[in-house]
Amino acid sequence: MTSEEVFQGFSARKPRNSGTTPSPPSPSTLPGPPPPPTPDLAGTFALFAQLLTHAVSISTSDTIERNNVRDPDLFDGSNSGQLRVFFAQLELVFKARPRTFNSAEKKVTYALSYLKGTALQWFEPYLLEGDSETPPVFMSDYQAFQDELRVNFGPYDISGDAEQELESLQMSNSDRISWYITEFNHLATQVRWGSSALRYQFYRGLPARLKDHICLVGKPDSLLGAPDFGPVLG
Template sequence: MAEGERARLGEVEDEEGEESVEKEYSGETEVEDALANAPEVPQCSHLALSSQSLASQTEPSLLKMLEQMTQFMGQLTQEVTPRDNSKASDFKTPSMKAPDSFDGTQAHKLTAVIQSCQLIFHNDPANFFSDRKKVLYSTSFLTGRAGKWIEPYLSNISNEDPSYLLNNWKLFETQFFTLFGDPNEVRKAEQELENLRMKESGHVSLYIADFRSLMSRIGVWGERAYIHVYRRGLASRLLDQLASHSGTFDTLQELMNVT
């Protein structure tokens, strides 16, 4: 390239550089002028005051809204709760016939009276949760000779000794059968119980049902006697199983549970 052309190119580049510098300088000047003429920014204290003002205007409306919601929830609870309680109060156990009164002269009715009481006890365990409640309920159906028998015990109703007749259902039941049961019926039931035998191919539940039925007609035997007779009447296959059982049985129910 000729030296003259190089010189001209150098002059052109110098002129373009000067124009670029002038533009940058003028741009910076315009920015400084704009900042100088800009409106004044509010101070933080003004912003805080305006925030407090906004909060003071908003808080009452929020409190009112919360109050309305609380009232609504209270009304909803009042509407729902009575319906739930009414459903619970509407539920009742099946009504059951009260036991017939017993005057002590009709021995054949004695078992039916006791069984009616026991059925009510099982149907309403919440009310008959103690021996005392069971005995006192049963005595309310005693009249005549039977009523006179229980009167001395009722005169000492505050006695809380567990061995006292009014506090011991088993004792009450035993004496009741002993005093007012038919001796002939009791002897007959005892004989049937002693001769009761479980069939080798039979189910133990049937044997237990028959055994319990005869027990209700006797009512005066002790646990050991019942255990002995029950065990003697079992099928041989169950006796073989019991032979491998260690320990003794304190109650008839324990023996029945194992068989």
């Protein structure tokens, strides 16, 4: 056995560098970051549509609250008979905009903005006081505000004035029966008359041609059973 053929055994030493350097792995073989999750477009659009619908419904509701009834006429306190109409116009606004006027104080503030002349001057000192420690109740309570206006600018004797107007109410031949009925009912709600007295006064204020028609068909037992004046008026 020659010396070249002698087994040299296993060695723990690293083999010598053969002169070639191993190439690093290519980028295509390296693991990359995980891909971003695919967005749920259908869910996103559905949520956006829901929010848009809600916003439009709120906007539409607010517009309806603002525009479906006109504002009241200004009240200056010179005509006590207009106070009742002023309150009725305010009530229409409050009923049409319940979310806007959801407190008594908001109603008072709105009503004050439609006063002028002597009526506004009456409340002027309380408005200019600002945040007073003891503001009057009628500046925040709508019922008290109405009472304050009635005492100072309403009719002195509501029932007595209505009785006088009711007794003098007359329908002429050129008037419409709808006008007469409206005026009569407006005054009748302010007096303390019984049904018999009201029926008599209603008949008394009619023109002769309508009285003749009633005599033919018979007098009603109540104002609700008033005869049909269509044949006479036509």
